[in-house]
Amino acid sequence: DTEVTQTPKHLVMGMTNKKSLKCEQHMGHRAMYWYKQKAKKPPELMFVYSYEKLSINESVPSRFSPECPNSSLLNLHLHALQPEDSALYLCASSQDPGTAGLYEQYFGPGTRLTVT
Amino acid sequence: AQSVAQPEDQVNVAEGNPLTVKCTYSVSGNPYLFWYVQYPNRGLQFLLKYITGDNLVKGSYGFEAEFNKSQTSFHLKKPSALVSDSALYFCAVRDMEYGNKLVFGAGTILRVKS
Numbered sequence: 178d179t180e181v182t183q184t185p186k187h188l189v190m191g192m193t194n195k196k197s198l199k200c201e202q203h204m205g206h207r208a209m210y211w212y213k214q215k216a217k218k219p220p221e222l223m224f225v226y227s228y229e230k231l232s233i234n235e236s237v238p239s240r241f242s243p244e245c246p247n248s249s250l251l252n253l254h255l256h257a258l259q260p261e262d263s264a265l266y267l268c269a270s271s272q273d274p275g276t277a278g279l280y281e282q283y284f285g286p287g288t289r290l291t292v293t
Numbered sequence: 294a295q296s297v298a299q300p301e302d303q304v305n306v307a308e309g310n311p312l313t314v315k316c317t318y319s320v321s322g323n324p325y326l327f328w329y330v331q332y333p334n335r336g337l338q339f340l341l342k343y344i345t346g347d348n349l350v351k352g353s354y355g356f357e358a359e360f361n362k363s364q365t366s367f368h369l370k371k372p373s374a375l376v377s378d379s380a381l382y383f384c385a386v387r388d389m390e391y392g393n394k395l396v397f398g399a400g401t402i403l404r405v406k407s
Binding site: 181183208217218219220222225227232233267269271273275277278279280281282283284285286287289 | 325327329334335336337338339342344381383387388391392393394395397398399400402
């Protein structure tokens with residue numbers, strides 16, 4: 178099973194709402210990632226978890242809060258977002274929790290977020 | 294700092310013709326290079342990677358890429374394009390400081406016309 182699943186597929190939220198994005202993988206990968214992607218642009222890395230610990234935070238605003246409850250799950254909690262946060266949010270996982278960079282990342286289909 | 298460049302925003306090719314999507318890289322040390330494809334409203338799919346060894350790498354869906362150290366290039370190729378190959382293609386390189394972090398190129402839209 179080489180699948181990364183993400184829920185929901187679409188999300189519309191107001192600027193005062195609190196919502197969460199969920200990601201799951203059952204490939205035994207110990208590195209998980211959150212990306213933000215605008216239309217026709219490359220993904221922008223937000224967070225990396227290695228062995229369930231936050232290893233990279235790309236200076237993401239605190240209105241985005243990641244959580245890794247266990248090795249298969251990754252959440253992204255959203256609060257007080259701005260319209261410019263509207264984007265496709267992608268989750269990914271890979272075998273490589275360290276610094277070797279040998280392994281490819283497997284991406285989920287994404288959550289299309291619209292902030293109104 | 295590591296970087297990859299995809300010099301073409303868009304590549305147009307007729308179905309059945311060979312296709313090339315270009316990528317050049319700039320890294321200190323040995324590059325680990327990747328190609329991903331993204332179909333509309335989908336996540337990225339891994340196509341192939343170069344880590345070491347044979348300079349010609351074969352990947353999914355009939356794609357291949359040639360690593361050229363002297364030209365610092367890693368162009369994606371396919372002998373015969375299909376309309377279904379139309380998508381957004383990203384080249385990426387491993388970040389040398391944080392190995393499991395990828396540095397992506399800007400992307401190239403491939404349009405295959407029948």
